[in-house]
Amino acid sequence: MSEKVKVTIDGITVEVDNGTTILNAARQIGGDIVPPAMCYYSKLQGSGGKCRTCIVKVTKGSEKDPRPMPKLVASCRTTVMDGMEVLNITSPEVLEARAGVVEILLINHPLDCPVCDQAGECDLQNLGYEHGLQKTRYEFERRTFERIDIGDKIQLHMNRCILCYRCVFTADQITNKRVHGILNRGDHSEISTYIQQAVDNDFSGNVIDVCPVGALTDRTFRFKNRVWFTKPVDAHRDCDHEKCNGKVTLWYKGADVLRVTARKDQFGEVEEFICNTCRFDKKATADWVIEHPTHIDDTSVIASNHYETLKPLHVIQPNEALQAANEIELHKTVKY
Amino acid sequence: MLKVEEQTPVVFSSELLAKFDDIKSRYPADKSKSALLPLLHLVQAEYLWVSTPAMDKVAEYLNIQPIEVYEVATFYTMYFLKPQGKYALEVCRTGPCCLVGAEKILSHLENKLGVKEGEVTADGLFSFRGVECLAACGYGPVLQISPEYTFYENLTTESVDKLIEDLKNKI
Amino acid sequence: MSRKLLLEHINVPGINTLEVYRQKGGYRAVEKALKTLTPEEIVEEVKKSGLRGRGGAGFPTGMKWSFLAKPEGVARYLVCNADESEPGTFKDRYLMTYIPHALIEGMIVSSFALGAKVSYIYVRGEMMPQIRILEKAIAEAKAAGWLGKNILGTGYDLELYVQPGGGAYICGEETALLESLEGKRGNPRIKPPFPAIAGLYGCPTVVNNVESIAAVVPIINDGGDEYAKIGIGRSTGTKLISASGNLVKPGVYEIELGLPVEEFIYSDEYCGGIANGKRLKATVAGGSSVPVLPANLTLKLANGEPRLMSYESLSEGGFATGTMLGSGGFIAFDEDQCIVRNTWNFSRFYHHESCGQCSPCREGTGWMEKVLHKIEHGHGTMEDVDLLWDIQRKIEGNTICPLGDAAAWPVASAIRHFRDEFEWHIKEPIKSQSQNYGIANYATPIEKAPVAEEK
């Protein structure tokens, strides 16, 4: 079944393999029309369908059956049909619904971007910036959890978790013994290792990279720093782990390597998973062969604030809700 | 995050293990994880709650990771993850039962037993909680008592009083 | 007296035993099916009967069966959905308690039709007494040769097992049920693939409600055409209705589809009217998930014609003036009941039962509950009513499974039809804590619309 099918997204037509999802078809076109994906991850089987940020409108089902689909659909889990027509950013209905999803994702979110390690590379922050409402309509107490150390390398900040399940799929598919999962149900669900068992698997560090928000972070990230003060550089080493090819991004501040991550593509997904030795234990320039500065997409939040500007993160500024929620924290950032 | 309490290791009796085997035989050989929910019910019927060591043992028996058991035990509402009263009373608190007085029954129980929802009486005999629709809405208010899940319908404050007396005298 | 197909012998002493069930003609359908019909012919009879799924969605059962994939060398499964947890619904429990063999007989015939060699009845865990009843009945049937190897010498083998749930409404959703049966959390699967292609253990699977499966027995005994003669239009056959709330005689009734709603509520054959001589204020006609209607729209369509208990008539008028037959959980509210309080209660239920996989349902159900709690307790504002409307819109149609819709509809319909009651709670924060809004004009009869002149 390798025949090609045609699909039109926001007026742009592309030919893709049969069985491709709308989201992946859009990624082949690229640019602004790519729906944001907070839970889907192409390298993780079974991911997607949960966050609902990638919703689009199908105005024509296919050449054979041109009826539109009655509801908005999750583009990450809907496969294209020949002749399908899809609207993403050209549909006000989609944009409104997506703003609704973002509002809902934020009601229980701590909005603590100023103190979050993920700030600057957080998908939720980007989305909140693009779709954010000026004022939150949620007036109840937010759900809170204790911060937890999962072993000595990873920290879980459950308040920030959007339950995308990516880390669970990673633990299940990339590491060989899953000790990490989801407990409880509904909005009490939480990521947990239950008895705070150290996640000491060779590949466990990858959960940090797949997390779209700052819920899973690197405890070895040396001196807390804002990513936009750091300079990413692609590098590699001859890793002797059979499944790791040692290709990484080093995040520098001055001459120091602050942290090591897998390389990410333009959709924010890691290109290849890396082992814990490369990630946590190789923090000297001498460990690595430097390639070149990492290319950062112009549209990303990191790019707009890249390198040494000392202003607070600009996405915080225009959003009153974020500002109000973070008044104290914003003051603190001055100290960085 | 569930707390690890001081817990003594659990050893399942051979009768219990025989029941486990019987249940496991109901599924294809490589799908024995299907036995998880029924096994947890058996564990709870035996110990009146499901402790972490017991869950670990079940995981070992089914040859799955402990987290897979924790994920399931915390998803479903019937598994008690901490000790309850010998008689755990569960009163339906959903709409149709409330139309016929379920809320009154719940507050009556609270007064009568002198404990709040989820707490155990000093003598260890009783605990109670509100649960969602028990599929007996036409006979409300209703309650069930685990571990047997005996069922009581058309409750009144008097019938609840009598039920509690009967249970007290049963021991 | 209308015809009874499922509950005809319900009052016969001992009907729960194999012996008495047999005396009353039980297991005839198994004999007829296994000895004289092919699986295809059974599917054809069920198609002809027009039977629609009794679990809530109303999908034609025969059609569902014909979708089942039949790849060579792959097991097929029939799973009976006895998770019955929809507030207001208690018919399956009734059937399993009093005539367990009706379900078992239906399971044997249906499994044979679908080519299943192992079938499961997934019963909600809280129904331990019913699980014990079913297990006993299965043992009886097996001892008598109705189950097991080479049934009636026809060469057909079937094992039937009862699987308990663990306490989760969402496991009534068919793919969550399958996950649960595989020993996992009850997270609904993303469709496609549908269970007919990849269900239990990845094998082709049919999931049917208890009542749907039990209805196969009279269909096989009397023929699909006979069954289709009962009822009205595309609502064929009889349906078990669970009646609860403020009724003189709540309980489970078997009705012929097409019975006028008014007759169901007020006649002595059925519910016998509203309890304590009160007046009817509102109803939820098909289980907590369907829209709530004021009394006048319950009894009459918007054009003044009587409303009937059928799939079509109950949904006549769409959500603007109609509702749904759903699972047949009929809840009646008398004039002293508070719609705001009940809406809050239902929203708490859905919040509690959301599996938490997709964000609109996980977060939105909790938000709605909190806003409703605030209004019910006299702290609401007018904006809150609009906010509620907005939240339910964000959830509806934007979730993995229909639980999101089920949570949104009761809230939307309550605001649509009872907005003045919500506003009264807000304007009278103190009074509303000790008094009820009452019946207002919710029961004002709808006049028959003048017949439009033909041009």
Ligand SMILES: Cc1cc2nc3c(=O)[nH]c(=O)nc-3n(C[C@H](O)[C@H](O)[C@H](O)COP(=O)(O)O)c2cc1C
């Ligand atoms: C949230 C939710 C709960 C459900 N609960 C039940 C249930 O308790 N019993 C049931 O038979 N069907 C239930 N259903 C419907 C099932 O998904 C499925 O449609 C049904 O079992 C199919 O059987 P039928 O075609 O015989 O009706 C539920 C659906 C949803 C979305």
Ligand code: SF4
């Ligand atoms: S911790 Fe991160 S990766 Fe894991 S579910 Fe939460 S948001 Fe997703």
Ligand code: SF4
């Ligand atoms: S709609 Fe609700 S219950 Fe259904 S999958 Fe999503 S979160 Fe779970």
Ligand code: FES
């Ligand atoms: S990315 Fe498609 S639903 Fe999350």
Ligand code: FES
């Ligand atoms: S509402 Fe109480 S049993 Fe259904």
